[in-house]
Amino acid sequence: MAERIVVGLSGGVDSSVAAALLVEQGFDVVGITLRVWPWQESTDAAQRFGSCCSPATVGDAREVARRLGIPYYLSTAKLSSTAR
Numbered sequence: 342m343a344e345r346i347v348v349g350l351s352g353g354v355d356s357s358v359a360a361a362l363l364v365e366q367g368f369d370v371v372g373i374t375l376r377v378w379p380w381q382e383s384t385d386a387a388q389r390f391g392s393c394c395s396p397a398t399v400g401d402a403r404e405v406a407r408r409l410g411i412p413y414y415l416s417t418a419k420l421s422s423t424a425r
Contacts, residue, residue, distance in 0.1 A: 356405075361409055370411045376418070
């Protein structure tokens with residue numbers, strides 16, 4: 342049985358390639374994205390560039406997992422008012 346490795350998928354190139362290489366090497370790969378709430382997308386395009394966990398990037402991560410044939414999970418955590 343192959344060793345299971347959980348990969349944080351952001352939907353970007355780095356995490357996608359890491360997951361693909363692990364699959365290619367025979368590992369049992371699981372993809373996960375952690376979205377921390379409250380999350381708001383910036384109205385400034387420069388600040389949105391490269392940001393994680395928007396609906397679009399979550400969709401990209403899900404698509405990467407689908408194409409690699411690995412399970413994918415989206416986990417959402419909510420920050421308490423005292424943690425901010």
